[in-house]
Amino acid sequence: MEIVITVEDVNDWVYKGEGAANLILGYQGSLPLLLGKVLRVQKVSKDETIPPMACAVLSTHEQLIWANVAELIESKSKDSLAQIYATHIMGPLLGTNHIDAGVRVSVSREFLEKVEVSTLNFRPAWRRKASRIDSLTNSALLFSDHSVFPSNSTFSIAVEIKPKCGFIPSSEYILDENSIKKQVTRYKMHQALKLHKKQILEESAYDPLDLFSHSKERIHKALNALYLNPQNNFRVFLNGSLIYGGMDTDTKTHDTNNSFEELIGTSSGLNLNLPKIFELLTEMISKSGVLNQLLETQKLDVYDIEGAIHSYYDVISQTCPCKSISDKGLLEKFEKLHCLPIQKSIEIVRDYLVSATAKDCSLMLCFRPREGEAPASEEYGSISIESVDQVYDYKVFFIDLDMKPLEKMVYYYDLDQKITNFYKQNYQKLL
Ligand SMILES: O=P(O)(O)O[C@@H]1[C@@H](OP(=O)(O)O)[C@H](OP(=O)(O)O)[C@H](O)[C@H](OP(=O)(O)O)[C@H]1OP(=O)(O)O
Numbered sequence: 475m476e477i478v479i480t481v482e483d484v485n486d487w488v489y490k491g492e493g494a495a496n497l498i499l500g501y502q503g504s505l506p507l508l509l510g511k512v513l514r515v516q517k518v519s520k521d522e523t524i525p526p527m528a529c530a531v532l533s534t535h536e537q538l539i540w541a542n543v544a545e546l547i548e549s550k551s552k553d554s555l556a557q558i559y560a561t562h563i564m565g566p567l568l569g570t571n572h573i574d575a576g577v578r579v580s581v582s583r584e585f586l587e588k589v590e591v592s593t594l595n596f597r598p599a600w601r602r603k604a605s606r607i608d609s610l611t612n613s614a615l616l617f618s619d620h621s622v623f624p625s626n627s628t629f630s631i632a633v634e635i636k637p638k639c640g641f642i643p644s645s646e647y648i649l650d651e652n653s654i655k656k657q658v659t660r661y662k663m664h665q666a667l668k669l670h671k672k673q674i675l676e677e678s679a680y681d682p683l684d685l686f687s688h689s690k691e692r693i694h695k696a697l698n699a700l701y702l703n704p705q706n707n708f709r710v711f712l713n714g715s716l717i718y719g720g721m722d723t724d725t726k727t728h729d730t731n732n733s734f735e736e737l738i739g740t741s742s743g744l745n746l747n748l749p750k751i752f753e754l755l756t757e758m759i760s761k762s763g764v765l766n767q768l769l770e771t772q773k774l775d776v777y778d779i780e781g782a783i784h785s786y787y788d789v790i791s792q793t794c795p796c797k798s799i800s801d802k803g804l805l806e807k808f809e810k811l812h813c814l815p816i817q818k819s820i821e822i823v824r825d826y827l828v829s830a831t832a833k834d835c836s837l838m839l840c841f842r843p844r845e846g847e848a849p850a851s852e853e854y855g856s857i858s859i860e861s862v863d864q865v866y867d868y869k870v871f872f873i874d875l876d877m878k879p880l881e882k883m884v885y886y887y888d889l890d891q892k893i894t895n896f897y898k899q900n901y902q903k904l905l
């Protein structure tokens with residue numbers, strides 16, 4: 475960790491965005507080493523009853539789960555854990571050329587305290603209420619800013635997509651009474667609950683199955699639905715600045731349709747409109763193949779939480795709540811899981827957690843018109859489409875590949891049941 479960021483640097487770092495667990499700062503100083511970088515600082519929940527947002531050092535049971543990766547077990551901070559997890563676990567699954575594990579840097583407590591204050595007015599109110607910057611950590615992760623190209627580009631667009639779960643589960647452990655899960659996507663059902671809880675203004679028509687399909691029409695349809703109701707699933711950056719979609723899930727748009735297209739059109743001088751942008755994105759998705767790898771990783775969740783939860787209790791050596799159910803048939807079925815060798819139970823839970831990361835990460839699809847020769851970097855691909863007489867360089871990176879804490883398993887089970895029950899009670903009769 476050679477780079478040290480202190481309180482004197484605070485004005486160089488500006489709010490760029492945040493998720494539930496981290497806040498991202500963009501660099502606007504003049505050090506060449508930091509140009510085109512973002513700093514990811516950790517947050518802590520203000521509500522102590524909520525499970526931790528990320529693992530710090532691994533618990534004894536987590537050490538069982540990740541025993542096959544010595545570096546993970548030895549890791550001493552959240553940041554190094556995140557780095558090692560992205561490199562050793564997610565990289566091989568998603569493609570190392572689409573992964574940026576970041577670089578650990580030292581940050582002083584005073585710097586983090588000042589950032590807490592300087593970013594306050596830019597943060598969505600609900601995020602401010604839920605979390606604050608963790609000023610007790612002494613490190614942060616430095617990443618490339620994937621909303622821009624590293625070298626000076628006159629013009630670049632980046633589209634951030636959080637695809638969520640792209641398949642319908644078929645596990646035999648899903649109770650018959652929850653069979654709706656085998657017909658309706660988790661995204662759609664969750665939208666219903668989110669609307670009810672006023673977490674969103676309107677249900678999205680986005681269907682992850684469209685995005686993950688190999689059909690250009692369906693991918694286009696998915697992009698259009700994301701555009702119409704972006705929530706936290708869709709954002710557009712022009713030259714690194716957010717121009718569409720927000721950090722606030724309940725903000726519908728930043729901009730109107732026209733000015734969004736105008737902004738891009740005038741800035742590029744390329745007459746790029748929305749259909750053309752969608753066409754370019756579709757091409758990037760198809761050509762890079764990133765969604766195939768993402769889907770395969772998500773599908774490591776073979777048993778569904780309704781199955782994996784039983785293995786979880788075996789891993790933590792606690793009596794599973796299923797032991798007290800009276801339905802003999804069901805008990806026998808769950809016993810099949812409880813009778814598995816412990817290594818298999820560990821594998822089921824590990825795969826579930828890896829899948830959870832893949833269901834929650836985002837993609838940054840960044841492109842710019844090619845000027846002159848093809849770039850030497852292997853990180854970039856090239857695309858051209860008939861309707862646009864121009865070759866584009868593009869790069870695709872996954873962001874937010876953090877390990878999910880083992881202790882979230884019960885939360886996952888409870889949330890799954892809440893989502894399913896709400897949907898059954900309020901929507902199933904309409905099917
Ligand atoms: O459970 P989900 O599907 O709602 O996903 C959570 C996300 O909600 P959303 O995508 O809006 O539905 C949630 O996103 P938001 O806070 O809603 O933007 C987080 O990404 C959360 O992950 P973590 O707590 O930061 O590790 C996510 O939790 P995990 O399930 O990935 O652990």
Ligand SMILES: Nc1ncnc2c1ncn2[C@@H]1O[C@H](COP(=O)(O)OP(=O)(O)OP(=O)(O)O)[C@@H](O)[C@H]1O
Nearest residue numbers: 491492493494495496498617618619620621873874
């Ligand atoms: N390397 C990057 N380059 C550009 N922008 C980034 C980068 N990493 C993160 N961001 C921006 O910051 C936002 C929050 O980052 P990130 O998803 O890592 O946070 P998180 O708290 O881990 O998210 P989650 O809520 O999914 O747990 C992203 O949605 C994206 O807009």
Ligand SMILES: [Zn+2]
Nearest residue numbers: 784794796808
């Ligand atoms: Zn059980």
